[in-house]
């Protein structure tokens with residue numbers, strides 16, 4: 001009897017459909033490793049594919065790296081023109097200084113050769129400049145899609161909020177003009193009217209939006225009295241801001257939604273999907289737990305779906321979004337006052 005039950009469970013989960021679509025790419029499941037050093041080498045990338053990743057987003061090629069290469073090229077050309085003694089021994093540029101851009105393109109090609117799953121490349125920058133034209137080279141190297149990470153701190157106080165948002169649209173539009181592969185945008189949450197910006201991003205040609213970029217904060221080292229840069233990985237509680245925005249955006253945009261930030265456990269993944277995410281991006285969870293975390297998430301989500309009578313991800317997706325939620329105001333200001341006024345300071349610390 002026990003064996004029969006186990007078979008039934010296995011059969012039931014096998015027939016369940018976890019497939020999804022992200023940026024127009026048909027994926028077998030919603031578990032996508034997000035941009036991280038894990039794609040810098042082929043072995044970890046293969047391990048992610050073997051563990052069940054349905055696509056992967058590469059580490060970024062940064063605007064600053066492209067510009068440094070270009071500066072170096074200009075400087076070398078200038079020195080050759082001036083006929084410096086050693087200049088005549090320079091080999092053609094690409095051989096002398098392969099540069100980060102060429103290394104990146106090579107890695108796109110290598111990943112495409114080594115893997116069967118779609119490979120999404122990543123460009124990372126903040127200003128509208130020549131760097132976006134490298135999107136075309138990325139496409140030619142074989143990338144299936146491109147994520148544009150616009151990580152910008154509005155520290156110039158003379159720049160009005162509308163200009164900060166327009167910067168995103170301009171960079172995206174210039175990038176989209178370069179390529180025919182799908183382009184997604186990865187943003188951080190600090191925009192005054194995020195929903196409006198996301199709709200404008202879609203209108204400007206994006207196929208997907210990845211929310212949210214993790215915002216690394218500088219710290220102070222009180223021994224050296226200097227600013228210190230520490231990279232801290234996320235925790236599950238960081239997922240709530242993303243979850244809220246998945247819920248608010250679901251049904252208000254046609255492009256794909258990627259939940260990035262704080263997805264560690266089966267529950268985290270389920271919450272994102274129930275709120276409307278098409279895929280859950282994974283970074284800290286994989287860095288901390290290894291590729292096996294994808295299998296654990298996959299099996300855990302399937303088991304939960306089976307217990308709750310869902311047959312497909314399509315059926316589950318967005319079923320607790322704001323649009324479909326029994327308590328839609330909870331995703332906005334609703335319950336805020338109630339929640340604060342119900343809070344009681346701990347009696348052990350603050351006795352009556």
Ligand SMILES: Cc1cc2nc3c(=O)[nH]c(=O)nc-3n(C[C@H](O)[C@H](O)[C@H](O)COP(=O)(O)O)c2cc1C
Nearest residue numbers: 034035036059060149214234260261262282283284
């Ligand atoms: C070590 C490390 C390197 C990262 N590199 C990139 C990168 O090159 N480009 C990018 O867009 N995001 C990068 N990220 C951000 C992740 O892709 C992800 O958006 C972020 O960590 C939040 O997701 P998580 O909570 O699953 O970690 C990096 C994160 C970490 C921890």
